[in-house]
Amino acid sequence: MKITISNSSNEPTYKQIFNDIQQAILQGELKDGEALPSIRNLAKALNVSVITTKRAYDTLEHENYIKTVPGKGSYVAKQNSEVIHKKQLLILQDQLTLAIQTAKLLRLNLSEIQEMITLLYRNELENEDNDKESL
Structure with missing residues (x-):
């Protein structure tokens, strides 16, 4: 840790x-x-x-x-998987809120934010695939 x-x-x-x-x-x-x-x-x-x-x-x-x-x-403590999932979603929501606030400061509109998230998500999937292939 x-x-x-x-x-x-x-x-x-x-x-x-x-x-x-x-x-x-x-x-x-x-x-x-x-x-x-x-x-x-x-x-x-x-x-x-x-x-x-x-x-x-x-x-x-x-x-x-x-x-x-x-x-x-x-x-x-023993963790309930459903409770963990809800807590993880709340953490993600906080992180996305911060990202949106930053995007607004940069004067990005919703479609630009969505496009950026889509590209990042696709890149992450590609990285996962590459990691699997290297095993």
């Missing part, structure tokens, strides 16, 4: 930690029941305060991504 902290980000540090762990869970990089680093070890590794990592873990637990067992640590 890779967690990247950007000091220049407008997003609070705990939220950056939350987002990276959430993504790792939603993408299947972290599996059900897998142990997470201790709050202290993660804080030390990221060079942030223990309070910051505790807040990230508390938020992850509140949103049912992890379970904490007192004295034993924090573990990835």
Whole structure:
């Protein structure tokens, strides 16, 4: 699991930690029941305060991504595949909203945005096909 902290980000540090762990869970990089680093070890590794990592873990637990067992640590909670799919769609929606806002700043119209998405999607499919052929 890779967690990247950007000091220049407008997003609070705990939220950056939350987002990276959430993504790792939603993408299947972290599996059900897998142990997470201790709050202290993660804080030390990221060079942030223990309070910051505790807040990230508390938020992850509140949103049912992890379970904490007192004295034993924090573990990835069992995820419902339908719930994961809905959460992934919400993340995609947020990313597309940001892309649309950027496109509007560039004064692109809807057809130009659609054309760009179509080209990117087709390129991605071609890359997948090329990756399969190289195996």
